[in-house]
Amino acid sequence: MTCYHAEEWKWLLKNAIDWKTILPLYYSSFPTEDFENEEELHEFFDEIFAQVSQWSDRSVTPRARLLDEKGAGIIENGSTVPSKELQDFYREAADLGFFGLAVPEKYNGMGIPVTLSLFGTAQVGRGCSASFIQLGAFIFTADMLERFCAPEFCEKYIPQIVEGKISGCMCLTEPNSGSDVGSMRTKAVATADGKYLLNGAKIFISNGGGGLALVLARKEGAPEGLKGLSLFFVEEWIEIDGKKHHNYTISKNEDKMGLHGSFTCEVLFEDSVATQVGDDDQGFKIMLHLMNEARIATGIQSLGGIEASLDRAFSYARERKQFGKPVAELPLMKRNLEDYKAEMDAFRALIADTISWYDIYQKLDLKVQHGETLSPEHKQLLSKAKKCVRRRTPIVKYYGSEAYANLSLKAIQVHGGYGFMKEYDVERLHRDSIGALLYEGTSQIQSLMALKDLLKAILSNPKRWFGSLIKGHPFAGYIEGCEQTTKTFREVQYSFKKNFTSLVIKCLRLGNISVFLHPKNWQKQENIDRLMVHAETCCQALSYLETLRVLDQHAQMDDSRKELFWSYYKLVIPRLSGIYSDWKMYKPEKGYDVSESDTTEMNVEQNREHAAVSS
Structure with a gap:
């Protein structure tokens, strides 16, 4: 792992995870049987993370190309027989204790927070996307057994999973x-x-x-x-x-x-x-828990692939000389690499925040599954965590897989013709990225889920949505006195809400705001179908919005994180402007029909957005 990645991950592990909420869910008090205090526990977490990162860099990454060439294994007499390379991976993971990181101690696991397990899988994903998938099969099976299956199956099989046997x-x-x-x-x-x-x-x-x-x-x-x-x-x-x-x-x-x-x-x-x-x-309701877990995992896997792709691109651009200087110093390439880096760092921050909420949800939901009665405070916390995880799940799956495919392709282009050759890893990384677009629900399925969740939230209380739109107006005083990053985020949030509300009114033929406020007016399927046309651009906008939200929170914790906020803001504002222009061009009766008045209106709006970026 590059020193740069190591420092980013360390900052996130220390600052982006809500340890004040998570640790009491796992440890009633200190000292425990193994740790004198919380500081000693965090040192143990840091050590585990460092060991997993070293394993990924020293063993998983070097093996990835050979595993790609030889394959996972063969089918023999109706069973899979793993290749030597995959067997070596299983053996090393078991020796490291990886399969049992989040497994309770009664099943021979370590019983540490899910966060550490997911942070570790991200390091494996950087080493090899295929190995990440095989690793996940052990982790999710142990979780599903403990959460939903009979005790006899848990006692029989979870210890075997920890040992890497099944x-x-x-x-x-x-x-x-x-x-x-x-x-x-x-x-x-x-x-x-x-x-x-x-x-x-x-x-x-x-x-x-x-x-x-x-x-x-x-x-x-x-x-x-x-x-x-x-x-x-x-x-x-x-x-x-x-x-x-x-x-x-x-x-x-x-x-x-x-x-x-x-x-x-x-x-x-x-x-x-x-x-x-x-x-x-x-069955589907239960399986949905696993599907959502797998979708978040795909976002984490995609982040690992992005890191691997851009590591190779940055390294090549620094070493390769053209026109008398490294490619990385050529103006256009320099700007492109900065943009790629900003998107990678921003998405990593979104993943870390999502993992934090997911850990809270997992632990409290497990207590409920096992028949425990939650305190009023924990019930409220579970509800909040569940809503966040539900909102983030399609977003991190969509955004991660799309960014992995795009940035791995950009990494090939940085290499020029060499990137097209199997001699260079970026070719394999891009091939691997396509799978993430497809399994656990395609990007289009995730987009529909994200739009459905947003509409459901609005329909549950349209007046609250419209009230937040009024309150969030830049002239309403809501954003005065805030830090500049918070002020800017809320302006971006207001712009999204304003444009999306206009799109909903137009597609659902609601006529005006007064009709918008009554859910019974939203019922015609043909009108809903018109809105579904925009599911993917809506999901894109939500992805940028959620990421900016997290980056603003991090900027409040540490001034050094403000630079990332502004770099990402400048990257996505033109994208959001393009999305809103697409929504404005759409005519429910005709589809996309651009008139002169439409283009004039859109150009004025785009100029405003670009002016905001310049300033």
């Missing part, structure tokens, strides 16, 4: 049901002993042959759609008459464009013995 997979996608999860056909038939027999096929399953599977299926007589799905826990091997037998088979490992070092499998269930998890028809 992992799992999430089985949703079927040949004819991708994003349309509710259309899946895998069936579950009850048996006399309370078990179920599953029949069906799942495709594109990451780590399909890990040994354990959480499977969405439909019971006989269950309703169609998402509401009719139940969740089942299935072991790859079961014992019959004292002998081990396949319970489901791996029929294929996909030959992918990238991420060659990870298994992506077709899994066949043929009278596979399964145990139900949770109540009838609640």
Whole structure:
């Protein structure tokens, strides 16, 4: 890891995580059995983070190219057989204790905050995106077992996960049901002993042959759609008459464009013995917890890929000379590299803040799942954390994966023709980046989720939304007396709310604000469809807004963080201006129809935005 990355991560670990809230959720008081005080605990956290970072840089990164060339392994007799390179990765992770960082001590884990585990996975993601996926299969399986499965399964399998002996997979996608999860056909038939027999096929399953599977299926007589799905826990091997037998088979490992070092499998269930998890028809609701966890993880994975791509781009630009000087010193390239760096640093800050909220949510939600009664304060905290995680989940998945694909492509361009050659890692990194755009819900699915959540928030109380719009007006006095970064953020926030409100009124044919304030006027599907056209640009705008929000918070903690706020602000203001121009051009009756008056209005607005950037 470059010294620069190390310093950034250290600052975030110390300052961007709400330790005052998180630590009491894990440790009732100090001293504990292992730590005399909180300072000693933080030193332990720093040591763990340093060890994981060194492992990634010294072992995971050098192995990445060979793992890409040789692949994750093979399919043999219906099971996956990991390659030597992947086996070495598993062994090293287990030796380091990585699989058990956030696992409770009663299952032989360390029981430390989830934050440390996620910060560590980000370092692995910088070393190798494919290895990140395989690592995640151990971590999420342990969490899902502890959170939702029967104690006997937890006691049997979580210690094995900690030792790196077994992992799992999430089985949703079927040949004819991708994003349309509710259309899946895998069936579950009850048996006399309370078990179920599953029949069906799942495709594109990451780590399909890990040994354990959480499977969405439909019971006989269950309703169609998402509401009719139940969740089942299935072991790859079961014992019959004292002998081990396949319970489901791996029929294929996909030959992918990238991420060659990870298994992506077709899994066949043929009278596979399964145990139900949770109540009838609640499968998707439970699985959604894992899906959201995986989406945040994809954002973290993308950050690792961005760091790896830009590390190589910066290094090459400093070493490569053209026109008598390093490429990095040529004016246009210098400006581009500064922009790439600003986006990477800003997204890293967003990820760190999201991890902090996610840790709070995970810990309190686990208490609820285990039947504990929360105090009024903890109930309020859980509600706040849940809302933040819900809002951030599609944003970090969307923004991270899109930025990874874009910045890894830019890293290739920095290398010129050499970037197109397999001799250089940026070629592999860009191939790997495409996967993040697709799995755990495409960018378009994330955009629709983000827009749906925003509309739901407005619909719950339109008057509050409109009131915040009035209160947030620059002339309303709301932003007077603030730090300049806060004042600027609130101006950007007001601009988004104003432009989005205009878009909603136009697309939903609400006519004016008075009609906007009554949710019953929002019901026509054809009007909603018009708004959906703008889901992706809305998600982009929300991504920039949420990132600026976090950067402003960090600027209040430390004056040295203000430079990043302004660098990112100058980067995204022209993007936001373009988005608002797109919204203004859209005509519900005609689609995009640009008249002379429209372009004049847009040019005036753009000039205002660009003037703000200049000043």
